[in-house]
Amino acid sequence: MTSPLQELTGSATAALVREEKELVLQRWRQRVLRDVYAAGERDRPSLMDALPGFLEYLAVTVEANALPPQRTAGVAREHEGEGARASGCTLDQVIFEYQVLREVLVETLEARGRIAPRTLRRLHAAVDQAIREAAVQEGIAARQESRVSAARTAAEAEETMRLASIVQSEKEELTRQVRTSEAHLRLVMDALPVLISFVDAQERYGFVNKAYEEWFGLPREALLGRTLIEVIGPAAYAVLGPYVKRGLAGEHFTFEQHGVPYRLGGTRDVRVSFTPLYDDAGQPDGYVAMLQDVSLQNRLQRERDVLLQREATARAEAESARAQLAKFVETAPSAMGSVRGPHHVFEMVNPKYHELMGTHRPLLGRAMAEAAPEVIAQGYIQLFDTVYRTGEPYAAEAVPARLDRQGNGELEEVYFNLAFQPVHNPAGQVEGVDIFGFEVTSQVRLRQREEELKRLAEERSAFEQQLIGIVSHDLRNPLAAILFATSAMAANAALDERSAKSVLRISSAAERANRMVKDLLDFTQARLGKGIPIYPRPLDLSAAIAGWVEEVRAAFPLRDVNIQVQGDGHAPVDPDRMAQVVGNLVFNALKYSPPDSAVDVRLRGEPQEVVLEVHNHGTPIPEEQQAHLFQPLERGQGERDMASRSVGLGLFIVKHVVEAHHGRVELMSSTAAGTTFTVHLPR
Incomplete structure (x- = not known):
């Protein structure tokens, strides 16, 4: 017994036909009597006696893998000629009994296993050929009977045979034409780029074209007779099954389905049209499906939509950017213009460019030489020609121009500040020049004025420094002689008191003059960039400070100077220069403080530096003067002691000497705290 899951080949099918012959005949008789002779006019089918032999013929056919033509014709004549006509049955009834036999036989076989597609086609072909032979024999018999009954003579019999021959020839020609038409139809179907298939009511393939074979990767023999779900797979059937049911129900429609699982992998987008077919009773008997794979088309459409969206977005962005650029150009504080062609015709200018060129003159659409003829002799046309010819940009600052900006000829x-940028067309050729510019007339004139003032200041400073250097150098020798003479005179004990005081005043004046000369020499060296020379060596400032203060105090014998020393006062300094620093600070403190007030000098040693502070209780220095106090020829207070004949270089020299020691000078001055100069000297 064959397993239901086993595929029934030709030999297996033949064995089952012989084994189930009685069952097939019984079911066939019941269905024929029920459906054809339901009215009771007959109780026995017309083919009842001939069917056992026909079933044996079918078994031999599927077993031999071919249709035996002679046997088929004999069986048809036997079934129809002897069976049908003897019983008074019509040709339609005979054909229907064959169709019922086909259905019963297939149902019985499929209950035992799955019929191989090739075997199933042979069964169908054998039954179809029997039906055709029955129809042909019926036609021949009918014509022969008509002629035999009308003709009783031998001539009539001969005519009947001749007519039968003609009918046979017509049948053969008709058969040939049908086969030719089928071949032509097959060629047409195979040439179409769409997938065409016929699926019967049992969802089995009855026809497929070449495109269908190629799309599924299966030959036609592997498709015909198989069910739809077997070929397309359960996943695809789950998507397409509802459409199949509609087609089998007789609905004519077209649909498009995306993402249908594909038997060779992935998914496909398909567009399918269903056209139902009907049997003689007008009932749906299958459908013809025309399928197009629109996956590539849909993907291209999606990509096109994306590109169109991007293009629309880019256009919108470009339009927005263009509008913003136009607004920027229109409102820009710089001059912007554009000229085109070898004659430099103005194509665009913004309001600022028009303003700089002169609003009285029209620019757009005019060549530069025509719009501004005054620039021809100034080399601007040649400059534009060079940029246009070479394609090289040009940029320059503070470019002079002489323009008739008022339209009065002046x-x-x-x-x-100008920049000329060449503009290239898609072929890479220069087609114009873009112009960008700022007017810097006021800046240039201001710079020219500053340069002139700087030149005058440098000339004056050089003269002053030369004059001071010459004067101070030429005064040193006479002053040295005076000081030597007064020193000798002061040592003479014979001088009376009046003469001694005179000598002392002369000596004091000469000392002041000598200090002024030294200050002028130091100032000259500092201003010439040479710096004040120092020669530092280790020195204990705590021990030296009192002597330096006392030298200054001699000029103010009635004033009090308080000295406070705290900590280690050792530092690498130039003793003479530090005496100069202490002398200038103490001298100024005594000079610019009340006569009855004391001056405080504090020296403090710290880990990293030595700090010197000189404090007085005089009128505070105004804040606006403090920033310039260390500049040459500057003084703190408006009231000056003209007897001192100071030139205002003391604090300037103090600052340079301290900085030469890598130190710094600080100033604090207020009404409540007085004035304090602080010197920081690194160890």
């Missing part, structure tokens, strides 16, 4: 000298 040329006004102005200055611009």
Whole structure:
């Protein structure tokens, strides 16, 4: 017994036909009597006696893998000629009994296993050929009977045979034409780029074209007779099954389905049209499906939609950017313009460019030489020609130009920062020049004025320094002689008191003059960039400070100077220069403080430095003067002691000497705290 899951080949099918012959005949008789002779006019089918032999013929056919033509014709004549006509049955009834036999036989076989597609086609072909032979024999018999009954003579019999021959020839020609038409139809179907298939009511393939074979990767023999779900797979059937049911129900429609699982992997987008077919009773008997794979088309459409969206977005962004650029150009504080062609015709200018060129003159659509003829002799046309010819940009600052900006013929000298940028067409050729510019006339004139003032200041400073250097150098020798003479005279004990005081005043004046000369020499060296020379060596400032203060105090014998020393006062300093620093600070403190007030000098040793502070209780230095106090020829207070004949270089020299020691000087001055100069000297 064959397993239900086993595929029934030709030999297996033949064995089952012989084994189930009685069952097939019984079911066939019941269905024929029920469906054809339901009215009771007959109780026995017309083919009842001939069917056992026909079933044996079918078994031999599927077993031999071919249709035996002679046997088929004999069986048809036997079934139809002897069976049908003897019983008074019509040709339609005979054909229907064959169709019922086909259905019963297939149902019985499929209950035992799955019929191989090739075997199933042979069964169908054998039954179809029997039906055709029955129809042909019926036609021949009918014509022969008509002629035999009308003709009783031998001539009539001969005519009947001749007519039968003609009918046979017509049948053969008709058969040939049908086969030719089928071949032509097959060629047409195979040439179409769409997938065409016929699926019967049992969802089995009855026809597929070449495109269908190629799309599924299966030959036609592997498709015909198989069910739809077997070929397309359960996943695809789950998507397409509802459409199949509609087609089998007789609905004519077209649909498009995306993401249908594909038997060779992935998914496909398909567009399918269903056209139902009907049997003689007008009932749906299958459908013809035309399928197109629109996956590539849909993907291209999606990509096109994306590109169109991107293009629309890019256009919108470009339009927005263009509008913003136009607004920027329109409101920009710089001059912007564009000229085109070898004659440099103005194509665009913004309001600022028009303003700088002169609003009285029209620019757009005019060549530069025509719009501004005054620039021809100034080399601007040649400059534009060079940029246009070479494609090299040009940029320059403070470019002079003489323009008729008022339209009265008077040329006004102005200055611009300019940039000329060549504009290229898609072929890479220069087609114009873009212009960008700023007017810098006021800046240029201000710079020219500053340069002139700087030149004058440098000339004056050089003269002053030369004069001071010459004067101070030429005074040193006479002053040295005076000091030597007064020193000798002061040592003479014979001088009376009046003469001694005179000598002392002369000596004091000469000392002041000598200090002034030294200050002028130091100032000259500092201003010439040479710096004040120092020769540092280790020194204990705590021990030296009192002597330096006392030298200054001699000029103010009635004043009090308090000295406070705290900590280690050792530092690498130039003793003479430090005496100069202490002398200038103490001298100024005594000079610019009340006569009845004391001056405080504090020396403090710290880990990293030695700090010197000189404090007085005089009128505070105004804040606006403090920033300039260390500049040459500057003084703190408006009231000056003209007897001192100071030139205002003391604090300037103090600052330079301290900085030469890598130190710094600080100033604090207020009404409540007085004035304090602080010197920081690194160890």
